[in-house]
Each structure stands twice: as C-alpha cells, then as structure tokens.
Amino acid sequence: MRRAYAVLLALCLAVAGALATAGPAQAAPQTVTTGTQFTDSAGNPVHAHGGGVLKVGSYYYWFGEHRNTDNTFRYVDAYRSTDLRNWEFRNHVLTQSSASELATANIERPKVMYNASTGKFVMWMHKENGTDYSEARAAVAVSDTVDGNYTWQGSFRPLGQHMSRDITVFVDTDGAGYMISAARENYDLQIYRLTADYTGIASLVADPWHGGHREAPALFKRNGVYFMLTxxxxxxxxxxxxxxxxxxxAGPWTAMTNVGDSTAYGSQTAYVLxxxxxxxxxxxxxxxxxxxxxxxxxxxSRYVWLPLTFPTSTSMSMSWSPEVxxxxxxxSVSGTSATYNTLIARHSGRCVDVTSQSQWQGAQLKQYDCNGGGNQKYWFKSVGSGSYQLMTRHSSLCVQENANTVTQENCDAAAAGQQWSLTTTGSYVNVVSRATGExxxxxSxxxxxxxxxxxYTCNGGTNQQWTRGT
Known part of the structure; x- marks a missing residue:
C-alpha cells in the first residue's frame, strides 16, 4: 500500500510540475464588444487609455493611462491577457511617487518596448506639468520586468529642441528602436531613431508631414511596408x-489618405496591434x-477595437463592427456583420431616440424626429429562443426595460429586461419585453x-406599433 501511495504521489508531483512549466493554456477565441468600457478579472474598469500592447511569451501586456478625477496623472497601469478579452490587473508600474516631477503631472500615451540587447523594458511617454501643455516633453522609464516598477529616467525635449506631445514607439525587424511624436504645436510629426539601449534619441530620421497638424500616431510594418496611422x-x-x-x-512617405468614417467611429488612434x-x-x-x-x-473613456484589412500591399481599410x-x-481577427434598424412609431412617425446622443448608462429613450443618427439605430442581436438585445449603434449599450422608464445600459445577455421579442401586426411589429410581457x-x-x-400592457394601440426602418 505504501509503495502504491508513493508511486501515485510521484505521478501527481510530475503532473503538477509539468503544468507549472507549461505556461497558460492555449486561449480560445473571444468576442469583444466595440465602444465599451472594459473590466478586469476583478470587475474593475480597465484603465489603459492612450496605451499600447507588448507581447511577452504567451501574454499580451496592455499599458495605459489611469488618471485622477481632475485628469492629471495618477498611474500607468499594466494588465495582461492571453486572449485579449480577459484582462488581469498586474501593477501600477509608474506612480506619482516614482519621481518628484510626477507628483503633479500629465503623463500621456505610455508605450513599452523590449530591448533584446539589454534585457530591459523601456517605457516612453508624453510628459506635461499637470497645469498646461507648455512643457511638451518626452519621458523615459525602465524596468527589469515587464510588469514591475519602472524607474524614472527623466523628461526632455528630443535633441534638446523639439516639442514632443503624442507619441508612439516601434521596434523594427533589425532591432532598431524608433520614437514618433507630434512636434511644433502638433503641426509636425517626427520620426526619431533611438539609441542602442532605447533610452535616448540618437537622431531625427524624418519629418514627412511638415505642417500636417497630425497627432495620435501608431506605426506598424506589414510585409515590408511601413504604415503610419494618425x-x-x-x-x-x-x-x-x-x-x-x-x-x-526614413521615407519617402506617401501623402495621408483617409481611413474609416469621418470620426473613426467615435475614437482616436491609440495603437495598432x-x-x-x-x-x-x-x-x-x-x-x-x-x-x-x-x-x-x-x-x-471607452475602447474601440476594430479589424484592419489591406486591399493591397500599400492600402488599408477599417469598417465598423459592433463586436470583434x-x-x-x-x-485571426474578424468583425461581426450587423444590420441596424430604426424603430418608427406608427402613430407619430417619429423614431426611438437615445436622448442627446448620450453615451451614458441610464440615458432615457424618447421619440424624436427621425434624423439618421446612430442614437436612433439598433442592432437586433439574437440571444436565442426568439429573443433579441437591442444594441444602440452610437454607444454599444443595450435597451433595457425598467419600472417606469426604458433606458440604455451595459449589455447583459442574461438580463430579462434586455430581452425583447417581435410580434407582427400587419406591416408593423410589437416589441415585447421578455421580463414583463409588456x-x-x-x-400617453x-x-x-x-x-x-x-x-405598457399590450393593447393594440398604434403607439405600440413600429416600423423597422433602415
């Protein structure tokens, strides 16, 4: 019996050891809702605004801004995930106490790069004094571990003279590091080569869009072609x-070409992953x-994540998807195709409308003149058994029945108050709540x-009959 127990114990230890060294399990496909505020594994909001992502081993590490209520710097936060959907908070990797000049400051667009020669993780960011935007400095911090405490190296103007605001970083296939930042009151967008350890500026490589008034750069390389998105x-x-x-x-670079719609679907570039x-x-x-x-x-702030596609080797396209x-x-990255409808009241000819195009939870639905706005368009997303969620186009929140109101709220497929069925009355439909049958x-x-x-209790009234418009 003792010998059998010993063999079993050894086998268990061997299996445990293998699991400990195997790393995280292979991630399953995950769906991310576009235009929402993400939460981490503890249920807290993910504060990774203006951020970037670095893959280390099997994990993706997401760094970004976490601010005080007055919008000044509080932390740079780090999260990690294997599937880009489920995020674990790791550390406040840079804080107000990391350096005296961070006690009152603005820190924007932190980006982390790994230097294979030094084994260091290097963070670049835009730094201001917390009061105005007169400093226009770049700043650097370093760490021995990706999600450890980063040591402040200081802030400065590149080459001692250039303003530096919105930034990004890029490591080329030959290991060279680059920092790109908006300069000259954002009228220039400049490309700098970094020193071998990535902690300093070696040279100004290019100023391709002089006078272009561009910011929020994101640089990536695809099949030998560099893309700069701004x-x-x-x-x-x-x-x-x-x-x-x-x-x-170093160029020559092409002129800038439009991508996406006129507002980037209500967003601004942070990073291309x-x-x-x-x-x-x-x-x-x-x-x-x-x-x-x-x-x-x-x-x-909310996060808008969308697939990029490439019709040719030097062209790029971005389209709206409510889910990715x-x-x-x-x-693989793919978007969900969705058809949006308006709901037009038979008795008034007016549309169901989210008040004032609000992005907030709790915003009430009312009727208003039909105007084609995203706050009057709804994706009827099937949740099974003949029920639908009605996801608003402009906010990605869902229509919810409450005791005395109908509002938009964070989508929850399990919430009966967000599940609706459709019954047909001639050429019109009734939209019926699963929770109450109303x-x-x-x-009135x-x-x-x-x-x-x-x-309200279904009664056949024309104020309960709707046309699904396009």
Whole structure:
C-alpha cells in the first residue's frame, strides 16, 4: 500500500510540475464588444487609455493611462491577457511617487518596448506639468520586468529642441528602436531613431508631414511596408483618421489618405496591434473614445477595437463592427456583420431616440424626429429562443426595460429586461419585453418630440406599433 501511495504521489508531483512549466493554456477565441468600457478579472474598469500592447511569451501586456478625477496623472497601469478579452490587473508600474516631477503631472500615451540587447523594458511617454501643455516633453522609464516598477529616467525635449506631445514607439525587424511624436504645436510629426539601449534619441530620421497638424500616431510594418496611422488635432473630439505608407522608415512617405468614417467611429488612434501566430498575422486597431468628448473624464473613456484589412500591399481599410472576435491561437481577427434598424412609431412617425446622443448608462429613450443618427439605430442581436438585445449603434449599450422608464445600459445577455421579442401586426411589429410581457410604447400616445418611450400592457394601440426602418 505504501509503495502504491508513493508511486501515485510521484505521478501527481510530475503532473503538477509539468503544468507549472507549461505556461497558460492555449486561449480560445473571444468576442469583444466595440465602444465599451472594459473590466478586469476583478470587475474593475480597465484603465489603459492612450496605451499600447507588448507581447511577452504567451501574454499580451496592455499599458495605459489611469488618471485622477481632475485628469492629471495618477498611474500607468499594466494588465495582461492571453486572449485579449480577459484582462488581469498586474501593477501600477509608474506612480506619482516614482519621481518628484510626477507628483503633479500629465503623463500621456505610455508605450513599452523590449530591448533584446539589454534585457530591459523601456517605457516612453508624453510628459506635461499637470497645469498646461507648455512643457511638451518626452519621458523615459525602465524596468527589469515587464510588469514591475519602472524607474524614472527623466523628461526632455528630443535633441534638446523639439516639442514632443503624442507619441508612439516601434521596434523594427533589425532591432532598431524608433520614437514618433507630434512636434511644433502638433503641426509636425517626427520620426526619431533611438539609441542602442532605447533610452535616448540618437537622431531625427524624418519629418514627412511638415505642417500636417497630425497627432495620435501608431506605426506598424506589414510585409515590408511601413504604415503610419494618425488623427487630426481636435482635442478630445474624434475626427477623420488618416494613414501614409513607405518602404523605408526614413521615407519617402506617401501623402495621408483617409481611413474609416469621418470620426473613426467615435475614437482616436491609440495603437495598432499585430496578432501574430507563425506566418499568420492580423492587425487590430485600438482606439480611445475619450470620456472628455461626452462630458466625462479620461477614466470614463471607452475602447474601440476594430479589424484592419489591406486591399493591397500599400492600402488599408477599417469598417465598423459592433463586436470583434479575436483568436490569439491562430492570429485571426474578424468583425461581426450587423444590420441596424430604426424603430418608427406608427402613430407619430417619429423614431426611438437615445436622448442627446448620450453615451451614458441610464440615458432615457424618447421619440424624436427621425434624423439618421446612430442614437436612433439598433442592432437586433439574437440571444436565442426568439429573443433579441437591442444594441444602440452610437454607444454599444443595450435597451433595457425598467419600472417606469426604458433606458440604455451595459449589455447583459442574461438580463430579462434586455430581452425583447417581435410580434407582427400587419406591416408593423410589437416589441415585447421578455421580463414583463409588456409592449414598447410611447407614453400617453403623445405625438410630440421628447415623449417618453416606456413599456405598457399590450393593447393594440398604434403607439405600440413600429416600423423597422433602415
């Protein structure tokens, strides 16, 4: 008996040892909802705004801004994931106490790169004094481990003279490191080669778009072609993103070309992540929908992740998808195709509308003149058994029945108050709540703009009959 026990114990220890050294299990495909505020494994908001992602081993590490309520610097946070959907908080890798000049500061767009020669992880970022944007400095911090405490190396203007605001970094296939930053009050976008240890500026390589007024750079390389993706400089408000290409990082670069819609789907470029497995690589756009653009703070910001596609070797395309499926085991990134409909009340001819195009949870639905806005468009997403969630196009929140109101809330497929069925009455439909069996209704059959949309006992009234428009 003792011998059998000893053999069993040895076998268990061997299996445990193998599991301990095997690393994380291969990730399954995951679906990410576009335009939402992510949460980590503990249920807390992911604060990785203006950030970037670095893959180390089987993990993707996501670094970004975590600010105080007045928008000044609090932390650079680090999270990790194997599947790009489930994020584990790792550390406040840079804090206000990391250096005296960080006690009151703005730290924006932190990006981390790994130097294979030194074995160090190097963070570059944009640094300001916390009061205004007069410093326009780049800054550097280093760490021996990817999610350890980063040691502040100081802030400066590149080559002692150039302003430096929005930045990104890039490691080329030959190991050379580059930093790209907006200069001259954001009218220039400059490419710098870094020193061998990536902690300093070696030279100015190019200033290809002099006077272009571009910011939010993201640089990546695909099949020998460099792509530079940027936004216009319009503060927190989204605008038309553009890109340029080159076959040499020093140029010549092409002129900027539009990509996506006129607001980058309500976002600004943060980073482009290559999702690579073997010879298969997909490219994922990571954008910020800044909270400041809809009445909040940076910490209220949402994330817009979308697949990038490449019609030719030197052209790029980006289209809206309400959900993105990422498979880090195969390197596949794909968007969900969705049809959006308006809901037009039969009695009034007006559309179900999210008040004031609000991005916030709890915003009430009312009827308003149909105008084609994203706050009047809904994706009827099937959740099975003939039920649908109604996901709003502009906010990616879901229509929810409450006791006295109908609002938009964070989507929860298990919430009965977010599940609706459709019954047909001639050429019209009734939208029926699974939770109560009541019908979507315009209060008191009002024909006026801003009349509340509620649920009420189904009664055949024309204020409960809807046309699904396009």
């Amino acid at each position: 936004s216009g400089a319009t503060g927190w408000n989204p605008n038309q993103q553009q890109y340029a290409t080159a076959t040499n990082i 290559p999702v690579q497995v073997g010879s298969g690589t997909s490219y994922l756009y990571l954008g910020d929908r800044w909270g400041n653009s809809f009445g909040g703070t940076v910490n209220d 499926t990422v498979d880090t085991a195969t390197g 019908c979507l209704d315009v209060n 059959a009002s024909t006026a703009n801003s009349a509340a949309v509620i649920t």
